[in-house]
Amino acid sequence: MKRILTLAAALLLAVPALAHELKVGDLEFIHPNIPQPAASAKAAGGFMAISNTGTEADRLIGVEADFAAKAETHESKVDENGIGTMEHVDAIEIPPGETVNLEHGGYHIMFMGLTGTLTEGEMRKVTLVFEHAGRVEIEFMIDPPMGKGMEGMDHSKMDGMMEEGTGN
Numbered sequence: 001m002k003r004i005l006t007l008a009a010a011l012l013l014a015v016p017a018l019a020h021e022l023k024v025g026d027l028e029f030i031h032p033n034i035p036q037p038a039a040s041a042k043a044a045g046g047f048m049a050i051s052n053t054g055t056e057a058d059r060l061i062g063v064e065a066d067f068a069a070k071a072e073t074h075e076s077k078v079d080e081n082g083i084g085t086m087e088h089v090d091a092i093e094i095p096p097g098e099t100v101n102l103e104h105g106g107y108h109i110m111f112m113g114l115t116g117t118l119t120e121g122e123m124r125k126v127t128l129v130f131e132h133a134g135r136v137e138i139e140f141m142i143d144p145p146m147g148k149g150m151e152g153m154d155h156s157k158m159d160g161m162m163e164e165g166t167g168n
């Protein structure tokens with residue numbers, strides 16, 4: 001038993017091996033994915049489900065990816081005119097005992113300023129930063145293109161943020 005505990009402690013301290021499906025502490029990550037963006041796209045959405053099996057809330061407070069100039073947590077909304085927009089949110093809360101779906105039309109990760117192409121079937125490393133769980137390195141799978149959807153969204157706000165974000 002002691003040996004198992006020691007091993008578990010070592011695993012917690014070590015940089016975890018990259019994995020697609022992952023459980024870190026109380027958080028479980030289910031199919032992190034990025035639908036393949038159009039070749040000309042400057043941004044791509046990231047999706048997954050995050051389960052919190054613990055008794056305390058955690059919050060996704062940051063995202064880092066080497067294939068994008070900037071990655072943010074976003075929330076999509078539909079205004080009274082039926083126009084879809086998205087805005088930056090400081091954090092995505094993962095309540096205890098719940099599963100939060102990052103999905104089209106809701107919370108998602110936005111990778112902005114793509115530095116190369118993302119091709120279906122590839123795995124790309126992303127670091128998710130949580131308030132309590134800390135830094136979680138995980139592989140996002142590039143899924144088939146979503147078709148309409150993200151491309152149909154109003155990206156005007158996002159472009160504004162991109163401009164603010166350049167040069168930093």
Ligand SMILES: [Cu+2]
Nearest residue numbers: 074086109110
């Ligand atoms: Cu977005």
